[in-house]
Amino acid sequence: MKTRIALLREMGLPRPYTQSRPLKIVEAELDEPGPGEMLVKLAAAGLCHSDLSTINADRPRTMPMAIGHEASGIVEKLGPGAARFAPGDHVVMVFVPSCGHCVPCAEGRPALCEPGAAANGAGTLLSGDRRIESGGETVNHHLGVSAFSDRVVVSQNSCVKIDKDIPLDRAALLGCAVLTGVGAVLNSGELRPGQDVAIIGLGGVGLAGLLGAVAGGARRIVAVDLAKDKRDFALELGATHAIDPTEDGAVETVKEWTDGGVDLAVELAGAVPALKFAYTITRRGGTTVTAGLPHPDAELSFAPVSLTAEERVLKGSYVGSCVPVRDIPRYAAMMMDGRLPIEKLMTHTIALEDINEGFERLAAGEAIRQVVVFD
Ligand SMILES: [Zn+2]
Ligand SMILES: [Zn+2]
Structure with a gap:
């Protein structure tokens, strides 16, 4: 079976990507799906910051690689034993396959x-x-998905079935931005209605988390980012306050707004200063969740006595502590009834050929979620 893929051969090429063109759209040959695998025709694939982290070598991976990890598609063919699906099923792909049997x-x-x-x-x-x-x-x-391809062979354990009335373009975002962002707030952070929340880092995942905080009934929602246009967009999406963390007295300002700090601060920026800020604005007894992916060499220092004396919780969150077969249909239903307006995060729809232009736009901070739509 022939397909096109977005092939990354070399990480760390210089920007602008419109000139260095790190991704080559090439023809490839797909093997038949093996046991428990299936052939899926892609419908849509989102450009995520963690793709960019592989392109720019912040998160190195084994080359050459067909990249992309946030996608939706339609099942075309089953390998032996892929019994949970049927051809024609609509699926969202999840970038961590789950075996179902490990601890x-x-x-x-x-x-x-x-x-x-x-x-x-x-x-x-x-x-x-x-x-x-x-x-x-x-x-x-790439993460069991390789989403920037016309067709892929994937494990059935990388896929979750969704209803056929869900538009496949925005459904793609369920697989990473929504699962990670909303999950960090609702699953890892265990948000309760009426609590004050801060979202630190307002990319696609952070803004999805913000929508999750709105849907989860947060009282005051503080949006934190260095970029003013992102803060303004967060205010449109339901944040009640927004602040640049580097401005003078930013910590005190947030504490004033929230009577001593937020109950839940969720950091999705992937930078140590952002996590420090998140921890500092969390109130006594509150929880700080980190779902960002800082460079592997980065280290955090803080006074651990606050964990004890203030009963603080500092918690990691990977893929939003998700259970995909539970959470994806749930978030999809919330999306369809308007309580998780994910489509507002989709700033661009692009063709596969324009993917380098898309990643340059993402690197320049000029896009929230761009989606490759396949014919
Ligand atoms: Zn992602
Ligand atoms: Zn497992």
């Missing part, structure tokens, strides 16, 4: 699946196999 999976924490993490680290499907070849060489899969 985290058994404990109801499939986002931490151990074979899933190992496969993602190796650039294979959950089976340990690679199913893409291009120009005579084997190509690595």
